[in-house]
Amino acid sequence: MSFPWAKNYEPQLPLMKWLDERLPLPRLVYNAIGAGYPVPRNLNYFWNFGVLAGAALVIQIVTGIVLAMHYAANAGVAFNSVEHIMRDVNAGWFIRYAHMNGASMFFIVVYLHIFRGLFYGSYKAPREMVWLLGVVIFLLMMATAFMGYVLPWGQMSFWGAQVITGFFSAIPLVGEPVRQWLLGGFVPDNATLNRFFSLHYLLPFVIAGVIILHIWALHIPGSSNPTGIEVKDEQDTVPFHPYYTAKDGFGLGIFLVIFAVLTFFTPNLLGHPDNYIPANSLSTPAHIVPEWYFLPFYAILKAFTFNFLWIDAKLWGVIAMFASIAVLFFLPWLDSSPVKSSTYRPLYRIFFWILVVDVLVLGYCGMQPAEQPYVILSQIGAIYYFAHFLVILPIVSRIERPLPMPNSITEAVLAKHADTSSAATA
């Protein structure tokens, strides 16, 4: 599971020796995130985001368990119980704002983590399984976040539930029964709220389980690195602890500062004021928007305003939205270039940045009403998104001529070091 030069766990205290012979849990931790896990020596700060995502999950679980002690999942009282948390429960406002903004922070770091993977080709062999499990985690996160957003039972909660469960009514023939099965009624109501609460509590632990698989799969080949060159010998690596526990610790500090600024100074910056109006099944808010982290996918959904072939616009939108995530499952095989890192891929690097801009444009369109020019803009954006993965990537990875690559991680690091030191002396 690791490189042959990985340090061996040698318990010193008699108690730890006793424990190691019976339940080698400390050994597992030592080999996973301790000195027993050799990591490429050249990881940059973009490699912080996996640990930060883990920290965000822990924050969500801790604050969530506490909130569940005060929240009531009943359509009659849910909204007021959230206000009770905000006004009456000791430090309730802080815990709820931390949970709200914690979700946003979780998605911010996960998006950076995903784009890190895209830029440095972390999804390529032998790490395809790490990537696939990561996409599964992403899907679970989206389901969890959506159901969590419904719980306060405000206007956006209610209409978000109505619109998102409406996706399933697009399925031919069985769509409407499936939707009623999901909702437990004809419109989101008490049955819906209760089951969403139950699942919202369950799914984070499922995510934690898949994260364990994600890390397990990662530790078989070991971490990727910014050069994309695999580890060749001991001098290419340093032990995870203390080198990367320290680096991740620093990143965690920055993360917490930003998190604290959001939570304490602008707690509703990323939220929507309509969700402070109690749910009303007879009146849709003038302008429904999902939480920011769903906006690019929402724009793809809205991009289909016309029937095409024998499939109607509604089903196209839903198919396209799910396909925009499903396409990520095929990424390791769509990009056939053996070179991982964009540093050595002059052509791919350009398209990577265009994709980043495209996703941002889609996100912007997702925020806007369904009018021109946003409809046409999201149509172009959606087409480009799929073209990137299904057309551009396969072609680029065949025609691109990569830049010359160093022989090893150490060579790359020392060459960089020589550059900076000669520049400093000159």
Added chain:
Amino acid sequence: MASETEAAAVIEDGVRRRDFINIAAVSFAGVGAVAVVLPLVNQMNPSADVLALSTTEIDISAIQPGQAIKSSWRKQPVFVRNLVAKEIAEAKAVPMGDLRDPETIDQRTKPGKENWLITLGVCTHLGCVPLGAAEGENRGDFGGYFCPCHGSHYDTAARIRKGPAPKNLVVPPYEFTSDTVVTIG
């Protein structure tokens, strides 16, 4: 000893008697598992109290021509609209070929009461409540209803004309109990 008896149990075609027991046992466990899963899946369906059919009576006497009201049936919004002659004529003038979900206004209203357009106020796209029932709201490009969520336009017979929605606004089951009262459900 054991291998001898086992060898003796092998029938000529290579099937052992024990295979039957294995298949039977696993099949029985499978049937049991399905039997247990069924109620676990079915509990998610609308419960009896939700399903209990409710009817709603709406007094339409106060709705002036050109006006509409919003009521509710089974917690879903219902639009009752008193169409003016011009709106009926507009709806009739549309060729069937132009419609995504072809229905005439006669099919969507009761005979002799074609000025009363009664539909669910639930956009057939993703379920938002369209605008246009209340005074001064955006009625879209075709003078009927407009869904602000994803931009679906409905005409004066509440038929889908533009945007992502696949179907016309649903006409619920209803009847006129008197000239001024409608019973929905």
